[in-house]
Amino acid sequence: MSDAEWAAVRDLLPVPGWLAGRGGRPEGYCHRQMIDAVRYLVDNGIKWRAMPSDFPPWPRVYAFFARWRDAGCVAELHDRLREAVRDTEGRDREPSAAVIDSQSVKADATVALTSRGYDAGKKINGRKRHLLTDTLGLLLAVLVTPASTTDRDAARLLLPAARGRFGRLARVWADGGYTGHLVDWSGTQLGVVLDIVRRSDDIRGFQVLPRRWVVDGLSPGACAADAWSGTTSGAPTPAKRSSCGRWPCS
Numbered sequence: 600m601s602d603a604e605w606a607a608v609r610d611l612l613p614v615p616g617w618l619a620g621r622g623g624r625p626e627g628y629c630h631r632q633m634i635d636a637v638r639y640l641v642d643n644g645i646k647w648r649a650m651p652s653d654f655p656p657w658p659r660v661y662a663f664f665a666r667w668r669d670a671g672c673v674a675e676l677h678d679r680l681r682e683a684v685r686d687t688e689g690r691d692r693e694p695s696a697a698v699i700d701s702q703s704v705k706a707d708a709t710v711a712l713t714s715r716g717y718d719a720g721k722k723i724n725g726r727k728r729h730l731l732t733d734t735l736g737l738l739l740a741v742l743v744t745p746a747s748t749t750d751r752d753a754a755r756l757l758l759p760a761a762r763g764r765f766g767r768l769a770r771v772w773a774d775g776g777y778t779g780h781l782v783d784w785s786g787t788q789l790g791v792v793l794d795i796v797r798r799s800d801d802i803r804g805f806q807v808l809p810r811r812w813v814v815d816g817l818s819p820g821a822c823a824a825d826a827w828s829g830t831t832s833g834a835p836t837p838a839k840r841s842s843c844g845r846w847p848c849s
Contacts, residue, residue: 600635607683608634611676613667628655628663636660681737694733695767699754700774703727703746716747729753731761731771739765750776755784762789772796 612630636654640647650657667673682692703718706725717724723746731740740761744753754777762768770792771785778795785793 600631600638605631605634608676608680611672611679613670613672628659630663633660633663637664677738681733681739684737685733685735688735690733690735691767693765693767694739696734696770696772697731697739697761697765697768698734698772699729699731699757699777701727701729701750701753701776706746714745716745718746721746727753729757731757750774751779751781754781758785758789758791762791770794 609631615626632655636650636657637660639645639654640650640660647657647661650660654660664673685692685694703721703723704725704727705723706715710725715725716727718727725746727744727746727748729742729744729750730738732738740757742753742757750773754773758771768791772794773796775795775797777793782793782795785791
């Protein structure tokens, strides 16, 4: 994480209890190291136990992440960063239009049968992630289901939740998998216009479709239900134990 990135997120993180006067021992590792470790895990798709030794021990990294996740800090940080990007692009912080799509992925043999299914269209046995992004490709909502779940059924769960969070949401672009009664239901029940972007039958091979392409560029790591929103590049930052007792660390 660069100094500029850290400056953007350091004030969004919770202040440690010992520093806020609530007691407890000073933390042994600064939050910047923990964020670097979680970003490395998401970017490389590794297991928690495979965390490189350059970072703090994985149980400590996971404990920090689980605490932030359960307190809603991860989602809050993601939402604020998305709003900052939209501000930079000259957009309103809350989107009025979005794009919905799904991606089926194979599941490992260790995934329980109750949470996996078979996508006959893609011929994939595993899970399906249903994504809702703004027109810039920034994640708004995600739902993970068995791959056998149809796009229309998942949209009946994803769209109402997104409409409740984003009051300005009025239009959503989707592919042909969302046609049918869902279009009328979305308009009457949610007040959201569902535009179906169809592929031309006259064109063979790959075709970039208006609006829909922004979902395809979304990183799978950013879609995980418990993933940190962001990626890192280059070598991991070596971890150093914090002995000065200062906060926030720099």
